[in-house]
Amino acid sequence: MAVLWNRHRFSGGLLILDATNTVVLRGDAARSFDRFGDAGEIARFASVASVMRSTELGGRALSFEPSGGAVRQVMDMREAADRLFRSAASSGELRVADLSAVLRRCGACLDGADEAVGGQGRPFGNPARPMRLEAALAVSALGLLAGDVWRKIRICANCNWLFVDRSRNGSRLWCDMAVCGNRRKARRHYARKVAERELEDG
Ligand SMILES: [Zn+2]
Structure with missing residues (x-):
């Protein structure tokens, strides 16, 4: 079934994190x-991300040619980004082995691109033409590592x-309050109702 690439699927806040979130329920072998x-779907992700991540991309559109090599990249x-940033989120540190893997992947994704990024108002390079998704993922990951974000x-x-x-206080629990926050609340509510009913029946 085709994926509905709606706003919720772009809750990561940055292109590279939205990409890591294309694996659903990571760590849950039965449901992932x-x-x-x-x-x-990678090509469709690239075209919707061009709009959803327009600010990060400096208005540059993304393209994706689904060759075997591009898919693998x-x-x-x-996967390298998920490993690094997931462990960073739980430990507050960057594991050097994971960092090294991400940097190698970034190198591979950027290899052969004859252009410049990081110009004033052009963080991902010239917005007049599309950028390969692979290269944009690398620029997004490197941008995330460059600062304190x-x-x-x-x-x-x-x-x-x-x-x-x-x-402001750095205490957000959910990727998307409207989806995950409410689901959590609904589940708690349901559990409470069941417990109450059991008490009444008991
Ligand atoms: Zn969530």
Whole structure:
């Protein structure tokens, strides 16, 4: 079934984290699945991310040519980033072995690109033409590492996604209050009702 690439799927707050969140329920072997399992979905992710992440991308659109090599690069980049940023979110430190893997992946994704990034108002380079998704994932990951923003990465208490917590007191629990926050509340409410009923019946 085609994925509905709605706003919720872009709760990570940055392109590289949105990419890590394309694996649903990570760590839950029975229920986990990969939205990038179909390469066509990677291309659709790239085109919707162009809009959802327009500010980060400096208005540059993303493109994706689903060749075997490109699919592998996206997957390798995504998995290396997830390992590094997930452990950073729980420990507050960057594991050097994971950092090294991410940097290698970034190098591979950027290899052969004859262009410049980081210009004034052009963080991802010239917005006049699209950028390959692989290269954009690398620039997003490097941007996250360049400053202190990686310290604000959190793991959603409901769905395990990674997101940047930009709240003032840094206490956000959910990737998306409207989805995960409410689901959690509904589950607590249901559990309380069941407990009450058991008390009444007992
Ligand atoms: Zn969540």
